[in-house]
Amino acid sequence: MEITFEHVTHSYDVNSPTANLGLDDxxxxxxxxxxxAIIGQTGSGKSTLVRHIxxxxxxxxxxxTIGDRVITSDTNNKNxxxxxxxxxxxFQFPESxxxxxxxxxxxxxxxxxxxxxxxxxxEAARTVIKLVGLDESYLTxxxxxxxxxxxxxxxxxxxxxxxxxTIILDEPTAGLDxxxxxxxxxxxxxxxxxxxxxxxxxxNMDDVANYADAMAVIHRGKLIAQGFxxxxxxxxxxxxxxxxxxxxxxxxxxxxxxxxxxxxKLPITIDELGTEIKHQLxxx
Amino acid sequence: MPGDSIIYRxxxxxKFLLTFYFVGIVFLANNVASYAFLLAxxxxxxxxSKINFGFFIKGLQPIFWLILFTVAxxxxxxxxxxxxxxxxxxxxxxxxxxxxxxxxxxxxxxxxISTLLTLTTTPIEISDSIESILKPLKKINFxxxxxxxxxxxxxxxxxxxxxxxxxxxxxxxxxxxxFGEGGxxxxxxxxxxxxxxxxxxxxSIAYDLAIAMESRGYKDGEGRSKYRVLNxxxxxxxxxxxxxxxxIILLFLRSY
Amino acid sequence: xxxxxxxxxxxxxxxxxxxxxxxxxxxxxxxNEWISIVGKNGSGKSTLTKLIxxLIEADSGTISVAGQxxxxxxxxxxxxxxxxIFQNPDHQFVGATVEDDVAFGLENQGMPREQMxxxxxxxxxxxxxxxxxxxxxxxxxxxxxxxxxxxxxxxxxxxIIIMDESTSMLDPDGRKTVLNLVQQLRKxxxxxxxSITHDIEETELSQRIVVLNTGKIVxxxxxxxxxxxxxxxxxxxxxxPFSSKLMSTLRDTVKLPEGYLSEExxxxxxxxxxxxx
Ligand SMILES: Nc1ncnc2c1ncn2[C@@H]1O[C@H](COP(=O)(O)OP(=O)(O)OP(=O)(O)O)[C@@H](O)[C@H]1O
Ligand SMILES: Nc1ncnc2c1ncn2[C@@H]1O[C@H](COP(=O)(O)OP(=O)(O)OP(=O)(O)O)[C@@H](O)[C@H]1O
Ligand SMILES: [Mg+2]
Ligand SMILES: [Mg+2]
Numbered sequence: 001m002e003i004t005f006e007h008v009t010h011s012y013d014v015n016s017p018t019a020n021l022g023l024d025d026x027x028x029x030x031x032x033x034x035x036x037a038i039i040g041q042t043g044s045g046k047s048t049l050v051r052h053i054x055x056x057x058x059x060x061x062x063x064x065t066i067g068d069r070v071i072t073s074d075t076n077n078k079n080x081x082x083x084x085x086x087x088x089x090x091f092q093f094p095e096s097x098x099x100x101x102x103x104x105x106x107x108x109x110x111x112x113x114x115x116x117x118x119x120x121x122x123e124a125a126r127t128v129i130k131l132v133g134l135d136e137s138y139l140t141x142x143x144x145x146x147x148x149x150x151x152x153x154x155x156x157x158x159x160x161x162x163x164x165x166t167i168i169l170d171e172p173t174a175g176l177d178x179x180x181x182x183x184x185x186x187x188x189x190x191x192x193x194x195x196x197x198x199x200x201x202x203x204n205m206d207d208v209a210n211y212a213d214a215m216a217v218i219h220r221g222k223l224i225a226q227g228f229x230x231x232x233x234x235x236x237x238x239x240x241x242x243x244x245x246x247x248x249x250x251x252x253x254x255x256x257x258x259x260x261x262x263x264x265k266l267p268i269t270i271d272e273l274g275t276e277i278k279h280q281l282x283x284x
Numbered sequence: 285m286p287g288d289s290i291i292y293r294x295x296x297x298x299k300f301l302l303t304f305y306f307v308g309i310v311f312l313a314n315n316v317a318s319y320a321f322l323l324a325x326x327x328x329x330x331x332x333s334k335i336n337f338g339f340f341i342k343g344l345q346p347i348f349w350l351i352l353f354t355v356a357x358x359x360x361x362x363x364x365x366x367x368x369x370x371x372x373x374x375x376x377x378x379x380x381x382x383x384x385x386x387x388x389x390x391x392x393x394x395x396x397i398s399t400l401l402t403l404t405t406t407p408i409e410i411s412d413s414i415e416s417i418l419k420p421l422k423k424i425n426f427x428x429x430x431x432x433x434x435x436x437x438x439x440x441x442x443x444x445x446x447x448x449x450x451x452x453x454x455x456x457x458x459x460x461x462x463f464g465e466g467g468x469x470x471x472x473x474x475x476x477x478x479x480x481x482x483x484x485x486x487x488s489i490a491y492d493l494a495i496a497m498e499s500r501g502y503k504d505g506e507g508r509s510k511y512r513v514l515n516x517x518x519x520x521x522x523x524x525x526x527x528x529x530x531x532i533i534l535l536f537l538r539s540y
Numbered sequence: 541x542x543x544x545x546x547x548x549x550x551x552x553x554x555x556x557x558x559x560x561x562x563x564x565x566x567x568x569x570x571x572n573e574w575i576s577i578v579g580k581n582g583s584g585k586s587t588l589t590k591l592i593x594x595l596i597e598a599d600s601g602t603i604s605v606a607g608q609x610x611x612x613x614x615x616x617x618x619x620x621x622x623x624x625i626f627q628n629p630d631h632q633f634v635g636a637t638v639e640d641d642v643a644f645g646l647e648n649q650g651m652p653r654e655q656m657x658x659x660x661x662x663x664x665x666x667x668x669x670x671x672x673x674x675x676x677x678x679x680x681x682x683x684x685x686x687x688x689x690x691x692x693x694x695x696x697x698x699x700i701i702i703m704d705e706s707t708s709m710l711d712p713d714g715r716k717t718v719l720n721l722v723q724q725l726r727k728x729x730x731x732x733x734x735s736i737t738h739d740i741e742e743t744e745l746s747q748r749i750v751v752l753n754t755g756k757i758v759x760x761x762x763x764x765x766x767x768x769x770x771x772x773x774x775x776x777x778x779x780x781p782f783s784s785k786l787m788s789t790l791r792d793t794v795k796l797p798e799g800y801l802s803e804e805x806x807x808x809x810x811x812x813x814x815x816x817x
Binding site: 012013040041042043044047092093095096145146147148149150152153171174175176177178179180181182203205242245248249252255256259260261270271273274277278280281282283 | 554557579580581582585586627628630631679680681682683684687705708709710711712713714715738740774777778779782785786789790793794803807810811813814815817
């Protein structure tokens with residue numbers, strides 16, 4: 001399913017005298033089967049953008065097309081189930097996503113709503129809880145009695161359980177320990193390699209460099225750049241105006257360039273950087 | 285809530301009391317002239333507030349059916365000696381039409397004026413006003429500070445709950461619940477699964493909120509200073525005077 | 541050095557939980573120190589902060605703040621000294637607007653209004669949220685919420701600031717700004733900073749790193765000592781710093797010294813190798 005935004009504007013609280021703009025005339029295409037990262041400063045409109053993809057928010061003007069579904073300001077709330085079955089979403093604050101009495105029930109909620117039997121849903125819960133690095137003993141606990149990072153894992157499990165085609169992740173690794181973060185990012189990458197579309201909002205530029213095929217930069221509600229990560233991170237215009245931050249490897253490469261080293265394009269991952277340095281030192 | 289019209293700047297205590305007062309005197313109106321006069325006053329106040337008229341019409345929406353029902357009741361059940369139309373226990377007459385129109389205007393007046401209060405006053409200001417209005421009761425050992433604090437926490441808790449409801453609904457929507465689908469019964473039914481989680485998470489919100497308040501040094505409301513101060517100004521005196529004149533004119537029109 | 545917090549043999553198990561969240565933990569924290577607490581998800585970091593502030597009561601053990609063992613009578617004195625920025629900003633807003641929320645802590649101190657107005661403006665200015673003063677905190681973006689929560693604590697000028705992953709949703713620039721700000725305040729106002737984080741880079745600012753695992757302290761040392769653990773760090777849910785990762789990819793063909801090098805040191809080494817070519 002391809003996702004396209006055409007001139008999408010979203011204004012919060014049009015119903016009150018205090019409206020403010022969340023998105024401003026965004027036109028964007030998110031390609032099927034790719035891992036797309038969305039970055040931008042605090043409050044730039046990233047969460048607002050992705051909430052349009054599963055119609056939790058409707059545009060104030062403009063259209064969003066998801067496969068053959070079209071969403072505009074007058075789309076009503078009927079019949080959105082098929083859309084939401086295809087699009088899973090992990091919210092920015094995991095606490096706001098959990099609502100059942102036990103972790104198991106919470107994970108089973110999605111699959112059962114989309115027509116799985118109880119046995120199938122229970123089976124799914126057992127499988128996904130391990131995928132996110134928790135053991136089965138957590139299934140009987142209340143999701144509110146978990147640590148921040150454990151809640152995050154349960155929230156991710158709840159979305160994976162319904163096996164959606166497209167997965168939207170709003171800062172999914174904030175609060176995860178580094179080992180957990182790496183495991184879960186690799187899990188998403190695996191899913192994408194197996195054919196799913198992944199949309200990731202993150203402030204971690206290394207994750208963008210390591211996992212994303214495409215990226216989009218949002219600034220004050222506007223889309224200001226999109227393309228391959230390597231291109232975007234080498235975009236002099238953006239860098240000059242401090243609109244993006246570099247991944248660690250690129251930052252380090254910039255430092256090396258002060259004395260002797262030379263990079264045509266800044267490397268963005270450790271492997272790229274390592275290869276380049278070896279090449280320049282050993283001449284091979 | 286940004287806004288710089290004169291209505292925003294009135295002291296919330298005055299606004300709060302005068303709104304109640306106005307709702308009271310609406311019931312004094314009894315003829316075309318007095319209703320027209322009150323309507324003119326409310327429209328003038330709405331104009332002064334510089335708020336888009338649409339927001340006031342929206343205020344009518346939630347109780348639209350109630351208004352329709354009451355108006356219909358008056359229209360068909362007002363007894364009359366000169367009915368235009370008569371069928372079984374239903375009568376339709378000129379008197380009925382007039383009373384129905386009055387009732388309708390009364391609704392409009394009350395809704396518009398209270399919408400004006402809520403759109404130009406924050407809940408915090410309202411709870412501060414209540415505290416300040418109740419202050420004299422301190423003399424008879426009424427726990428004013430505590431009551432006001434409970435009220436402001438309750439007022440704080442309500443939007444948190446509303447927010448939580450939205451979040452739970454969003455979380456369920458995202459995982460395949462359609463809230464907008466089907467008839468009224470079906471829609472009401474789909475709200476049941478929200479109630480239990482809402483109940484559970486309202487405890488966890490209350491707990492988190494209590495922890496946050498304690499960690500920020502909140503003990504029992506004594507010895508606190510206040511960030512929000514209420515300022516009674518000339519403007520507010522003028523409003524009282526204005527309301528008095530309004531009442532006198534109203535009484536005059538009433539017996540006209 | 542003066543001890544500001546001293547924890548001895550602390551134990552805590554949540555009601556109905558099978559395992560202890562804090563297990564016989566002892567720790568001294570010194571005045572003006574910046575200490576990082578790190579460890580796997582569920583290792584007990586947030587629980588520890590709630591215990592320090594007396595928000596939950598330990599099963600056994602003692603906690604002293606500024607020389608006083610805390611009990612029910614003096615806990616309010618201790619709380620005045622400690623400012624906590626919680627992990628989830630969502631349920632910690634007390635005020636209906638951003639400015640009211642920042643005011644809450646100051647009102648509790650009984651600060652006169654004129655001074656309060658100044659302090660609120662200053663705190664919001666520091667976290668760059670002045671434009672959002674009149675907004676409902678619930679309607680802010682994730683990172684904006686975190687900034688307001690930070691302002692609420694900075695305004696009260698505590699002696700000890702505990703940050704529970706409070707920069708996790710800020711953009712890289714915003715995070716740098718906040719951390720530098722805290723560092724500056726620490727130096728100027730003799731603050732003590734306890735920072736809970738999963739970000740290894742953030743720990744570089746600290747003088748000491750404490751690693752928690754299943755409610756116990758398993759490592760306690762200077763950042764360099766901790767970074768030197770190399771791949772062993774993974775046992776505790778941590779990752780190696782950037783320079784160590786880069787060094788392991790280079791080692792097969794580039795001659796580098798053993799052990800941990802900071803980024804600057806590694807840069808120097810590479811420059812030297814390059815000029816010797
Ligand atoms: N419910 C709301 N009502 C009013 N304004 C809102 C609401 N939600 C968000 N906004 C505003 O819209 C803008 C964009 O918010 P959004 O949550 O999309 O940002 P974001 O890019 O996800 O930021 P972050 O990285 O901090 O999460 C912000 O300025 C925010 O204050
Ligand atoms: N309210 C609670 N009731 C019962 N158990 C809890 C509760 N809160 C936390 N726990 C458990 O106590 C342990 C420690 O939790 P804590 O929140 O202190 O971890 P943490 O180190 O802060 O983790 P994270 O990095 O994920 O935030 C975890 O195993 C968690 O499941
Ligand atoms: Mg966001
Ligand atoms: Mg925690």
